[in-house]
Amino acid sequence: MKILDHKKIRQKVKRLAIEILEHNYEEEELIIIGINNRGMQVALLLIEELKQLKPLPITLTRIRLSPADPLGSPIELEMPVEELNQKTILLVDDVANTGRTMFYACKPLMTILPKKIETAVLVDRQHKSFPIKVDYVGLSLATTLKENIDVEIQEAGEFAVFMN
Template sequence: MTVTGNIILNHQQIQHKTRRIAYQILESNVNEEEIIIAGIANNGFVFAQKIKAELEKITDAVITLCEVRIDKQHPLTAVTTSIAKEAYIHKPLVLIDDVLNSGTTLIYGVKHFLDVPLKNFKTAVLVNRNHKKYPIKADFKGISLSTSIQEHIDVVFAEKDMAYLI
């Protein structure tokens, strides 16, 4: 896949930021026996898989991966997950996406998990932008960027991960 634009994060930087976020997640859940990592479908889920792999290197806690499916074109459509709600009741959960732009996707993901009693709830993103239309923030972020509304961030997870500003 060829993407034109300015590289804002190269493969090594993404690996470093992923590892750092994994350590932050562990620090906020240090005494937990299980941590639920919920990645928003597509790139958020890929990023969640990378964080899960890093967490498994640094903790003996069980890291359960969950895919969160949100219809981004019709966000009022029911959100679904790859694991049953009973699997994450009263457990710590981290909702993960690749880019936080307007906050629409993340806020609908958060809304879904508010229907379940969780032990604690955090959010994580690789790239945090400042164009939010909802009062949502990322608890853990790889990088924060001030960009124009016309610019687009494209994260490409492949053999050599890259994040581009287009």
């Protein structure tokens, strides 16, 4: 079942961008870390919307964090973690379920002292079993543990969120 179509996803991302800017207006730079593939796609949509907000007083820096399965291989950032010291960081993913992915994404950030770390997701499922609070949520869903959320964001295609 489709729960968000292309237009609704765009609206949610625009609202998220406005909220993020409102809470970080006084920052000089915002480091936006997209978690693996789908989180990176959502991060790119957010950056696109943030850049359309004029005047944008913040420098945006985009970084990919991989992999999504940190127990299988080491977590890698596209930038040396030391360069994130005393910076404002926004971790972005497509769906937050248990909070495990966001929790593990913080692992490399524990070796430095960021100014602050915030989180943003397109869909929050509210089944947290890790100490993660999502700061910016596009859509909050009450689902069963057996239901699955699938976010599809194609570069040259339609966007959709499905619940199976």
